[in-house]
Amino acid sequence: MLDLLLWLLGYQLAGEALVRWMGWPMPGPVMGLLLLFATLWLRRAVPETLQREAPRFLSHMSLLFIPAGGALLAYAPMLRAHGWELALIMLASSLATLLATGLVLKLLLRGRRH
Numbered sequence: 001m002l003d004l005l006l007w008l009l010g011y012q013l014a015g016e017a018l019v020r021w022m023g024w025p026m027p028g029p030v031m032g033l034l035l036l037f038a039t040l041w042l043r044r045a046v047p048e049t050l051q052r053e054a055p056r057f058l059s060h061m062s063l064l065f066i067p068a069g070g071a072l073l074a075y076a077p078m079l080r081a082h083g084w085e086l087a088l089i090m091l092a093s094s095l096a097t098l099l100a101t102g103l104v105l106k107l108l109l110r111g112r113r114h
Contacts, residue, residue, distance in 0.1 A: 004053040011036040027071060 015032025018024075024031070040046055072079065079086065 001053050001056070004057065005050040007047075007050065008032075008057075009038070011039075029067070 011034040015030065015035055016028025019026055019028045019031045034052045040050075052098070
């Protein structure tokens with residue numbers, strides 16, 4: 001379990017450092033998860049420690065979203081000023097994702113018999 005914590009905290013630290021160094025407007029932990037994903041994708045394998053311990057962490061996933069929810073408070077003035085635009089963008093992107101998923105599924109199932 002300690003191995004998994006070190007992996008996650010290490011990538012969170014790397015993500016936080018990269019975001020601050022580059023001045024990108026995104027949370028460091030999100031960048032850390034993207035870096036972890038890129039590492040696992042490039043390695044083409046998931047270390048045994050992550051395979052063994054990840055299900056325990058996934059069962060408590062909601063606790064991992066508390067810091068991100070708290071970070072929204074830091075952006076409260078921006079959310080008040082641009083809340084409707086952000087809501088519209090989220091709605092449009094959700095609909096676009098739903099449509100794209102449906103089209104891809106339709107293409108994949110074409111010609112397949114049930």
